[in-house]
Amino acid sequence: MKEIVIIGAGNVATHLTLAFKNAGFIIKQVFSRNISNADCLATLVDAEPISDLKSIYKEAAFYVISVSDAAIKQVVEDMPQVQGIVVHTAGSVPLLVLEKFEKHGVLYPFQTFTKDRGVDFINVPVLVEGNRSDVRHALVDLASSISENVQKANSNKRATLHVAAVFSSNFVNHMFAISQDLMTKSSLDFNLLKPLIAETTQKALSMNPIDAQTGPARRKDFGIMQDHLEKLNETEIYKEIYGLISKSIVETYYPGSHFFS
Amino acid sequence: MKEIVIIGAGNVATHLTLAFKNAGFIIKQVFSRNISNADCLATLVDAEPISDLKSIYKEAAFYVISVSDAAIKQVVEDMPQVQGIVVHTAGSVPLLVLEKFEKHGVLYPFQTFTKDRGVDFINVPVLVEGNRSDVRHALVDLASSISENVQKANSNKRATLHVAAVFSSNFVNHMFAISQDLMTKSSLDFNLLKPLIAETTQKALSMNPIDAQTGPARRKDFGIMQDHLEKLNETEIYKEIYGLISKSIVETYYPGSHFFS
Numbered sequence: 001m002k003e004i005v006i007i008g009a010g011n012v013a014t015h016l017t018l019a020f021k022n023a024g025f026i027i028k029q030v031f032s033r034n035i036s037n038a039d040c041l042a043t044l045v046d047a048e049p050i051s052d053l054k055s056i057y058k059e060a061a062f063y064v065i066s067v068s069d070a071a072i073k074q075v076v077e078d079m080p081q082v083q084g085i086v087v088h089t090a091g092s093v094p095l096l097v098l099e100k101f102e103k104h105g106v107l108y109p110f111q112t113f114t115k116d117r118g119v120d121f122i123n124v125p126v127l128v129e130g131n132r133s134d135v136r137h138a139l140v141d142l143a144s145s146i147s148e149n150v151q152k153a154n155s156n157k158r159a160t161l162h163v164a165a166v167f168s169s170n171f172v173n174h175m176f177a178i179s180q181d182l183m184t185k186s187s188l189d190f191n192l193l194k195p196l197i198a199e200t201t202q203k204a205l206s207m208n209p210i211d212a213q214t215g216p217a218r219r220k221d222f223g224i225m226q227d228h229l230e231k232l233n234e235t236e237i238y239k240e241i242y243g244l245i246s247k248s249i250v251e252t253y254y255p256g257s258h259f260f261s
Numbered sequence: 262m263k264e265i266v267i268i269g270a271g272n273v274a275t276h277l278t279l280a281f282k283n284a285g286f287i288i289k290q291v292f293s294r295n296i297s298n299a300d301c302l303a304t305l306v307d308a309e310p311i312s313d314l315k316s317i318y319k320e321a322a323f324y325v326i327s328v329s330d331a332a333i334k335q336v337v338e339d340m341p342q343v344q345g346i347v348v349h350t351a352g353s354v355p356l357l358v359l360e361k362f363e364k365h366g367v368l369y370p371f372q373t374f375t376k377d378r379g380v381d382f383i384n385v386p387v388l389v390e391g392n393r394s395d396v397r398h399a400l401v402d403l404a405s406s407i408s409e410n411v412q413k414a415n416s417n418k419r420a421t422l423h424v425a426a427v428f429s430s431n432f433v434n435h436m437f438a439i440s441q442d443l444m445t446k447s448s449l450d451f452n453l454l455k456p457l458i459a460e461t462t463q464k465a466l467s468m469n470p471i472d473a474q475t476g477p478a479r480r481k482d483f484g485i486m487q488d489h490l491e492k493l494n495e496t497e498i499y500k501e502i503y504g505l506i507s508k509s510i511v512e513t514y515y516p517g518s519h520f521f522s
Binding site: 119151153160161164177179180182187188189194198199203205212214215216221224228238240241248 | 330331353371372373380384385386410412414417418420421422423424425426427428429430431432433434435436437438439440441442443444447448449450453454455456457458459460461462464465466469470471473474475476477478479480482484485488489492493498499501502503505506508509510512513
C-alpha cells in the first residue's frame with residue numbers, strides 16, 4: 001500500500017491523517033515543529049514522529065503539507081527534494097508556492113474542522129489541482145479513497161470557493177454570535193433561537209437561498225427596520241451591519257430602489 | 262372544550278390553527294377578507310368560514326389575529342367588542358395595539374414558516390404577553406397545549422428577539438444567497454457548499470457561536486482578507502459586507518486592534 005508523510009498536526013492534518021489511515025494507506029511519518037504534537041498524532045496511526053524536516057522519509061508516494069497558510073512557505077524552503085507528489089491543503093494558497101517540487105498539487109478538503117468534533121470525511125467535498133495531468137490523476141485517486149465528492153478546480157476557482165465559504169460559514173457563525181450577544185444582554189435564552197436556526201439552514205439546503213429570503217428587508221418594511229436600528233443604538237458596529245445587509249437585501253429584490261440610511 | 266376564532270388564513274394562521282385543532286380545541290370560525298381562503302382553512306378544521314368581521318361569533322374564549330403586521334390595526338378597528346381574550350401573533354407589534362379589548366395579549370410563535378413545509382409545532386418556542394395576570398395565565402395554558410417551549414416576554418423583549426432573529430435567520434440566508442451568487446458566476450456548483458453549511462449550523466447548535474468562530478478574520482490573516490477583497494472587486498456591496506463583518510470579527514476577538522480597510 002502507498003506511503004504518506006504528513007506535515008502538520010493541527011485540526012485539518014489530524015482529520016485527513018485518520019481518513020487516510022482508515023482507507024488503508026501507510027502513514028510513514030508525522031512532522032510537527034513541536035515533537036509532542038507530532039507524537040500524539042503519530043501514535044494514533046503507527047507513524048514515526050519527527051520535528052526536523054531534514055529527517056524526512058524520501059520514498060513516500062505523497063507528502064501532505066497541512067499547516068497554517070502563513071507557515072507553508074517556510075516548510076517548502078526547509079523540505080529536501082523528494083520524488084513523490086507534494087500537496088498542500090489550503091483554500092487560498094496558489095499551487096505555485098510548491099513549484100520547487102517536480103510533482104506538486106493541492107488537495108483542499110472543504111469543511112470546517114473543529115477539535116473534538118468528528119467529521120465523516122466521506123461526505124466532505126475535496127478539490128484537487130495538480131501541475132501535470134498524471135499528478136492530477138494520482139491526486140483524484142488519492143482523494144477518492146477518502147471522499148465521495150472529489151472535484152478538480154484550479155487555483156482561481158478554489159479561491160472563489162474559499163470566499164464563498166467565508167460568507168456561508170465564517171460570516172454565518174458571526175451572525176449567530178451577534179444574536180447570542182443581543183439575547184444575553186436582554187436576559188433572553190439563546191436556546192430560543194435554535195429551532196429557527198435549524199429551520200433556516202434546512203431551507204437553504206433544500207431550496208435556493210435566493211427564493212427562501214424572508215424578513216423586514218425582503219418585505220421592504222422600513223418602519224420595522226428603523227425600529228430595529230434604534231434597538232441596536234448601543235452597539236455601533238451591529239447597527240452598521242444591520243443597515244448594510246438590509247440594504248443589500250433590498251437592492252437584491254428591488255433593484256434600483258433607494259435605501260434609507 | 263374551549264372555542265377559538267381565527268382571524269387570518271396565511272402561513273402562520275394555518276400552522277397555528279392546525280396545532281390548536283390537534284390539541285383538541287374547537288375552531289369556531291376562520292375569517293379572511295377573501296372568503297375562498299377562509300373556506301380552505303375552515304374546511305380542514307370543521308369551522309365556519311366568514312369574510313365579514315361583523316358576523317364574528319361573540320362567545321369564544323380566544324380570538325387569534327394572525328394577519329400581516331400592517332393589517333392588524335384595521336382588523337382591530339373592524340372587530341366588534343368581545344369578552345374573550347384577543348391576541349395577535351406578531352414579533353414587532355406592541356401589545357398596546359389591542360388595548361380596545363378588555364382582555365388582550367400576544368402569542369408569538371418564533372419560527373420561520375413557509376408554505377408547503379410542515380413544521381412540528383411542539384418544538385416551536387412561543388412567547389406570551391398579556392395585559393393582566395389572569396390573561397397571561399390563560400395564554401400560557403393555551404400556548405402550552407401546542408408547544409413545549411412557552412415563555413413570557415414583554416413587548417420590549419419580544420422586539421429584541423425579533424432583531425436577533427433577523428441576524429440568525431434573514432441575514433444568514435442572505436449570506437447563503439451571496440455565496441450562491443459567487444459560485445454561480447464562477448461556474449461552481451452550490452452543492453459543494455452544503456456539507457459546510459450543515460456543519461456550521463450543527464456547531465452553532467451544540468456549542469457557543471462565539472467559541473466556534475473560524476476563518477481568516479478570526480486568525481487576523483490580513484493577507485488572505487486582502488486577496489478576498491480583490492476577488493470581490495466586481496460587486497461593490499459584497500466587498501463592503503466582507504470588509505465590515507471581517508472588521509466586526511477582528512474587533513470581537515482582538516479588542517482595540519486596528520482593522521485595515
